[in-house]
Amino acid sequence: MLRGLDVRDMLIIDRLELEFQPGLNVLTGETGAGKSILLDALGFVLGWRGRAELVRTGAEQGEVVAWFDLEEDHPAHQILEEAGLPDGEELILRRTNGRDGRKTAWVNDRRCSGEVLRQLSDTLVELHGQHDDRGLLNPRGHRLLLDDYAGLATKVGTCRSAWRALSDAKKDLQTAEDALETVRAEEDFLRHAVSEFDLLDPQPGEEAALDARRRMMQASERIREDIVKAQNALGLEGAESKIGDALRWLEEVAEQAEGQLEEATEALYRALSELGNAQSGVEQCLQALIFNPSELEEAEERLFAIRGLARKHDVLPDDLGTFATQLRVKLDALDNSATEMSSKQQAVRDAETEYDAAATKLSKARRDSAQLLDRAMAKELAPLKMERAIFVTEITEAPAGPEGRDSVAFTVATNPGAPSGPLNKIASGGELSRFLLALKVCLTSGASGLTMIFDEIDRGVGGATADAVGRRLSTLANGTQVLVVTHSPQVAALGGHHWRVEKHVKDAQTTSTVVPLNPHDRIDEIARMLSGDTVTEQARAAAAALLAG
Incomplete structure (x- = not known):
């Protein structure tokens, strides 16, 4: 206020x-x-x-x-x-x-x-006012005014939610159709690429392992001779024999050395153990250097195939598996598209059914409320000396939207049999004032603040x-x-x-x-409004009578 x-x-x-x-x-x-x-x-x-x-x-x-x-x-x-x-x-x-x-x-x-x-x-x-363009005379706002009058906020909210769900379902379907169209355009590529991946089946880390194996096989003849020499130096003809002899000689005299050789013998035992590990590692390496000559060719072919596939798809060799999975997902989507599209189309149909039900309920509620508003307007117009005027809330079908499928317009006919039309087209200045006042009384019933x-x-x-206008304003207040x-x-x-x-x-x-008026001043002011420039006693008396009601 x-x-x-x-x-x-x-x-x-x-x-x-x-x-x-x-x-x-x-x-x-x-x-x-x-x-x-x-x-x-x-x-x-x-x-x-x-x-x-x-x-x-x-x-x-x-x-x-x-x-x-x-x-x-x-x-x-x-x-x-x-x-x-x-x-x-x-x-x-x-x-x-x-x-x-x-x-x-x-x-x-x-x-x-x-x-x-x-x-x-x-x-x-x-x-x-008579030239109101902020609400009552603007047909674009009549639907909102009717909804407020009828308390349809919940039904409108339900309709909005159903419209959003329908819009989302349609958008989801369109997105899926666009994606499917894209996949279909590359179907031949996908099937050929997946076939290549299935045939080669590259594994993570395989490219690096193949490369190391290939380099070792290529160097095997060059390094084998030195590895054999090392094996002989570590074996019975070399270090193992000499350490064994040294250990045997020390153990024979250990008691006479009064414990001075214990650490030395323990160290030799450890050395023999480590020497055994070294011999085992050398033997494994020599075994690895034994390969079929065709194995090098096979390793090179697979290594080159993996690298070629990586270059073809512009990915790292270790990422080939992930990329292949992505291609398979697209291909699976294409192969299962009939089921998926059918599901999404059904979701659209279900959402359309929900929206249709919400919009139908809302339309019915609006039409019922329109009749109530029309009857309320008839009661309000009678005291305003417009009992012969006809006010009709027209509801026509409109394109579907978040707030239903209705177009609402307030129309009037000033006399029975006269054509009806928009408020600001049919009513004269004085009639328009009273229509607006009656409408406002109906629409703001129970409003506060x-x-x-x-x-x-x-x-x-x-x-x-x-006087009737004034009394309706007083009621409205x-x-x-x-x-x-x-x-x-x-x-x-x-x-x-x-x-x-x-x-x-x-x-x-x-x-x-602007001057606030006391009761005496009000009599003078209303008398002026009654008689004009010259305020008479008769005008003051008439003013007092008006104020007395």
């Missing part, structure tokens, strides 16, 4: 402070006094698009501050949280406009973007009709806050709080101000 507005150096406003109240607040004043300027200032701080030049002549900067009370469940809290802005029971908006045109906005003393400001304003204030502004929505009506800019004394008399907008000229400077 809007609690206050502070305007400085904006248009013809020098300094203005206003405090608003719950219920019906009315603003009156002579034509040209500045009522629209006040709304311009409010729209500016809320981030609405408006006049380009707002700074008062002679001032360097204009500023508007508006503060609101927020209920605990007010949707503005979520916007503040998502934007990382301070939150609390009170919301203070401040926006400045420099002479150079630069605009800066703050929310609870924290800088914010114009986009965040506009998101907040959508939850705080609604502006309606929202400030609604009606800018001369009663233009073109008078007498009993103006119960439990919420309504600001009405009006020229109708009948509407003004029904306000719970009354301000008069005045224009003054001093020292060739024109300024506008």
